[in-house]
Amino acid sequence: MRLVVDLNRCQGFAQCVFLAPDVFTLHGEEALMFSPLFDEARREQVEQAVAACPVQAILVDYSDEPTQGAEPGVG
Numbered sequence: 001m002r003l004v005v006d007l008n009r010c011q012g013f014a015q016c017v018f019l020a021p022d023v024f025t026l027h028g029e030e031a032l033m034f035s036p037l038f039d040e041a042r043r044e045q046v047e048q049a050v051a052a053c054p055v056q057a058i059l060v061d062y063s064d065e066p067t068q069g070a071e072p073g074v075g
Contacts, residue, residue, distance in 0.1 A: 003036050006058075007032065011057075014026045016032075016050075016053055023045065
């Protein structure tokens with residue numbers, strides 16, 4: 001799983017920081033820092049942070065996960 005934040009869209013509301021503090025941090029008043037790769041243990045927190053972003057600046061790429069019903073290596 002990979003995290004992408006559109007920093008041009010992000011306005012530093014920091015809801016993501018409160019919901020997933022191990023993934024997102026706010027430096028100063030506006031500099032959002034984040035870990036682009038996160039593990040399954042943080043998935044629920046990250047999904048809550050994505051949903052809470054008022055400007056929808058956070059995207060999660062699940063493309064490395066196998067497609068349901070697909071054979072390994074296919075998809």
